[in-house]
Amino acid sequence: MTAQGLDEVFGALADPTRRAILARLASGDANVGELTAPFRMSQPAISRHLKVLERAGLISRRRRATARLSHLEAEPLREAAAWLVGYREYWEESYERLDALLSTLDRREASASTSRSRPGTSAKPKRKGVPDGQDQSHR
Amino acid sequence: MTAQGLDEVFGALADPTRRAILARLASGDANVGELTAPFRMSQPAISRHLKVLERAGLISRRRRATARLSHLEAEPLREAAAWLVGYREYWEESYERLDALLSTLDRREASASTSRSRPGTSAKPKRKGVPDGQDQSHR
DNA sequence: GTCATCTATAACCTTTCTGTTATGTACTGG
DNA sequence: CCAGTACATAACAGAAAGGTTATAGATGAC
Numbered sequence: 001m002t003a004q005g006l007d008e009v010f011g012a013l014a015d016p017t018r019r020a021i022l023a024r025l026a027s028g029d030a031n032v033g034e035l036t037a038p039f040r041m042s043q044p045a046i047s048r049h050l051k052v053l054e055r056a057g058l059i060s061r062r063r064r065a066t067a068r069l070s071h072l073e074a075e076p077l078r079e080a081a082a083w084l085v086g087y088r089e090y091w092e093e094s095y096e097r098l099d100a101l102l103s104t105l106d107r108r109e110a111s112a113s114t115s116r117s118r119p120g121t122s123a124k125p126k127r128k129g130v131p132d133g134q135d136q137s138h139r
Numbered sequence: 140m141t142a143q144g145l146d147e148v149f150g151a152l153a154d155p156t157r158r159a160i161l162a163r164l165a166s167g168d169a170n171v172g173e174l175t176a177p178f179r180m181s182q183p184a185i186s187r188h189l190k191v192l193e194r195a196g197l198i199s200r201r202r203r204a205t206a207r208l209s210h211l212e213a214e215p216l217r218e219a220a221a222w223l224v225g226y227r228e229y230w231e232e233s234y235e236r237l238d239a240l241l242s243t244l245d246r247r248e249a250s251a252s253t254s255r256s257r258p259g260t261s262a263k264p265k266r267k268g269v270p271d272g273q274d275q276s277h278r
Numbered sequence: 279g280t281c282a283t284c285t286a287t288a289a290c291c292t293t294t295c296t297g298t299t300a301t302g303t304a305c306t307g308g
Numbered sequence: 309c310c311a312g313t314a315c316a317t318a319a320c321a322g323a324a325a326g327g328t329t330a331t332a333g334a335t336g337a338c
Binding site for chain 2 (some may be wrong): 084
Binding site (some may be wrong): 049 | 298299
């Protein structure tokens with residue numbers, strides 16, 4: 001992922017309204033009106049938030065009649081997560097808590113089916129490389 | 140993690156200079172002068188970036204003689220990652236790639252010692268809950 | 279105490295962000 | 309085709325971000 005891509009994704013995620021929009025889209029595609037309703041904010045304001053999210057690649061859009069449906073595109077979230085993973089070694093025991101969280105989710109969705117353990121994930125890593133982040137871009 | 144906390148963490152990560160500073164700190168604590176050197180930017184500018192990182196909890200600082208050392212505090216990164224995990228279900232096969240990445244790191248750091256496998260992590264999750272993000276804060 | 283060093287703050291400027299209201303545009307249904 | 313619905317864009321305003329230079333403050337050495 002490019003430095004600018006990270007700028008846009010993290011920048012998009014830095015706003016609570018936009019995170020709420022993503023959360024709403026997680027439960028299904030929605031048009032602008034539906035996305036505007038929960039907020040005390042004008043429709044144009046939401047349209048611009050949507051544009052920010054679209055530029056970051058976090059949503060895609062298509063027409064349906066006169067409406068435009070927004071669709072969650074989580075790939076950039078994955079890339080952001082992958083970037084964070086570069087610092088996983090510094091989470092140390094914190095990482096284990098995250099891993100425990102993952103396991104919890106796993107178990108919950110595995111329901112009564114085969115239980116799946118995640119062994120070997122509790123070892124403490126030593127210092128390794130981290131993305132150098134020497135992008136040096138300027139405004 | 141609070142909504143404002145996420146605002147600050149993601150906001151801090153949205154700047155390439157700040158990400159580069161974090162990357163530098165991953166290789167050890169550093170004073171302001173050392174952090175300024177790699178950039179074509181004044182020392183006060185870096186001091187302000189450091190303040191943003193500090194407010195987000197991403198660094199802590201202590202004095203050593205006349206210098207002030209910055210220290211990476213990765214806990215907020217972990218929390219940001221945990222937030223992203225709320226969308227893991229949408230990564231689907233993408234998630235498996237992230238998991239593969241984790242496995243790769245595991246293996247690399249495990250070196251010639253005991254090889255550790257991560258079974259059961261390739262199952263595709265179904266829809267679940269996602270942080271609702273209805274924070275509704277305003278500026 | 280005084281000097282030297284390292285960092286923070288003040289004051290300022292420009293650009294970007296985020297919201298507003300008003301208006302334009304695109305698509306559909308009858 | 310024309311009226312209505314749904315959304316986008318324009319124009320504007322205020323606040324925040326991010327940089328600069330100049331200067332103040334804190335700390336250790338002597």
